[in-house]
Amino acid sequence: MNLNKFNQVFPKEEGIFPYIYLANMCIPLFFMLREPTETLYPGLLLLLIFVIVYRQIFWSSKFLILFVVVELVITLVLSYFYDPLYLYIVFVFSYLMTRLQWKWLYWLCGSYAIFSLILIYQTVFPDHLILIVSFLPPVFGGAILPFIMKASLRYKELNEDLKRVAEELRIKSEEKERLEESKKRMLADLSHDLKTPMTTIQGYSKALYDNFVEDEEQRRRYLKYIYDKSIRVTDLIDELFIFSKLDNPDSLINKQEQDLCEFLRQLIVEFYEMFAEKEMELNIEIPSKRIVYSFDQKLFYRAISNILENTIKYNPLQTNVFISLKESKDLLVIEIGDDGTGIREDLAETLFEPFVRGDKSRMNDGGTGLGLAITRKIVQKHNGRVYVDTNPTRGSTNFIIELPI
Template identity: 45%
Template sequence: MKTIKRKRKPKSIYIKIMLGYFIFGVVTIVLLFTLIIALAFFTLFSARRHDENDFPKSTAKAIVCSDYKKIDSTYIEKSGGWVEILKDNKVVFVKGDKKDNINEYTEEQLINYTSTDLKSSFDFNRVIYSAAAFKGQDGNNYICLVKFPPKSGDMTFGGQLSGSPLGKEIEMFTTSIFSGAALILLIIMFILSKIVAKQISNPIKHIVKGIQTISTGEYDYRIKCKADSELAMIRDALNDMSKRIQEAEAQKKLAEESKRMIIADISHDLKTPITSIQGYARALNDGLVVDEEKKKKYLNYIYEKSNRMNYLIDELFTFSKMDAPSYKLNLIEGDLANFFRESIIGFIPDFEKCNFNYNVDVREEYIKYSFDRDELYRAISNIIINALKYNSPGTSLNFFLIKEENKITMSIEDDGIGISEEVRKTIFNEFTRGDSARRSDGGSGLGMAITKKVIELHGGNIGIESEIGKGTKFIINLPTMDDES
């Protein structure tokens, strides 16, 4: 089973741009979230790899040594803190600018101080401190107590990391990943911008090229490019305009060619009887015809040829009149079925004269319709006259009229000689008179063109079906009236 692919509707440029912004925003959020997690894990694992000695010398454990007088308290003092050495809970040595008056500590205080290497609070109004027990060079037990005054913010966790190998490592990692993230975001922004710009600029280039090409007169050119909905509408509108102009140009050329052919055919059709009239008239005028019977015969030829000229001019006038945009039919409401029967009845003497068989299949029902009786009769009679003219005796003619829900169909069918495919293609064109055997029959060549024009003026259409040796069928379709039930 063949799968039918449904054509996808092109997206709007607005939607495409907003989608690009949305994708960029989502990528940015995801990337930042990933970077924060990565930084947290890196800091955690790096902190485990580094010993506290990698930090600046700011805790009791980091600076303590057996010779407490050689303790390196440079960083502590620079940060506004000081170092106290305790023996038997009493301060025996101070390094730095001591900013309190405590010279002796209780057991509870010391237990509290020695329970952690660094104890602080987010409340910078409290003292930040750390403590470590050690054995001095003299063999006695001491406690090294590091203290910082209130609001000494340098001793927060960040302050401890500043300047340390771990701090530098974290700082380098942070700089690297955020620089990389910024670069990735710039690349993504560039790619998205490039894609959106390309999808907008490429169709515009094709459209501009199409406009330039069409403006030079190449109306068969079609713009072929994938485009978003707004540009697709412009592309399709330009292609439709080009197609319409191409069709209009083709019709214009056809009309000009038809006009030239009409003038040539009119000249030919009028020249023949005029030449005959001139010849007969000159013979009479020069006294070349003496016999009265011949004079009468020549005068009769002149009369017939003048009638032929009058007929041609009348047919041409009728066709030109109907072709004018201002021409209107004289529509009168009546019974179309009865009119069709009466039109056929009028030709019964001709059927009998030509030894034609005929059959009329029109139901006895009233078919209300607004039509021009004279012009519609002209159209029907043109078809019947052609059937009588071109078919041999014994031919059968069948007439049908069928009323359907949305149309009324009239058909005129014969079982005669038929019409070739070449003639069928042009039978409704002006000055078409069939094959070479038919072109000297005295017809105007406008009869079927007038028939087609009359049917179209009534809002209908006419078609032909024919096969050589089997006959011809003309089918007239007229739309039903809107107020019919």
């Protein structure tokens, strides 16, 4: 309850600082109460106005300059008509002056310093020169406030810059470690994926070379195994070459302005028979109008076809497939989804990494494990991004490609 009452005086976001500075008003109030009756009440009225203005600043920030000027005038009036030591009140509202724009801060602090020096000259000089030392802190402090603030802000900026640089170095170090680990894992997976078909090729070719196979049908079957495994090795090497080429930041792509809608329609037609073989139903939402976009047709064909091939390969018969192209203010969005097997959330996060497959049981399915990694590289080359939504509004899995307009 008490905190709520306090918050009615000053906003909760301000913390305890307003109360600390306002408590300093007890000192000028103590000296004011020692004044004779004829000067006491006007002085108390000025202090009351000062406190009200001080409080209103926190609730009426648009009148900040006006209120600070009022505080400055009251301070100078009290110092001139009562005692120059009232100049110390400047330390009460200097906390508020730091909110001003730089130009107003310079003007007010400069004006305060000039009027304070004039006041001291008229009230102290030349009879009480020793008292000038007492007035140096408020006059000097009020005059150099902008410079103190600038130094403080500069120090804060330098401190934040150092923190940002340290954080960037930490992120880069972690990224470097992650890349090194990824390369090690990629080499291990690559050696495994190459070793398996090569072992098969060596075994069958040795059996044929040593004439262990006499049956012609079995001989032809062995030759078919060798041929199939050699095709797999060739595909893997080709995919690895493309992936390495795309991974090079200096590699260029051949962008040309083309109708993206017509491109997608032609691509889907090429895959239509493959969808028909698995009795998959296509739901296509592609605008009838032309949407001209600058892209590399050959690479983009590979990016989309990798997703379509996975959709066909890893889903059961009669799966519904959704393909759409949508245009927003600053994005083109291609969505390829289905209501098939689905992908686990944890696997979706790493699905675009090299040699990652959506199911561990598919390690020997004939795929290279580089298809979606290549898709991501191609989309990134077009300044876009690709990700998987495992909880789409329809279906179970949705591959989303976002391209900036």
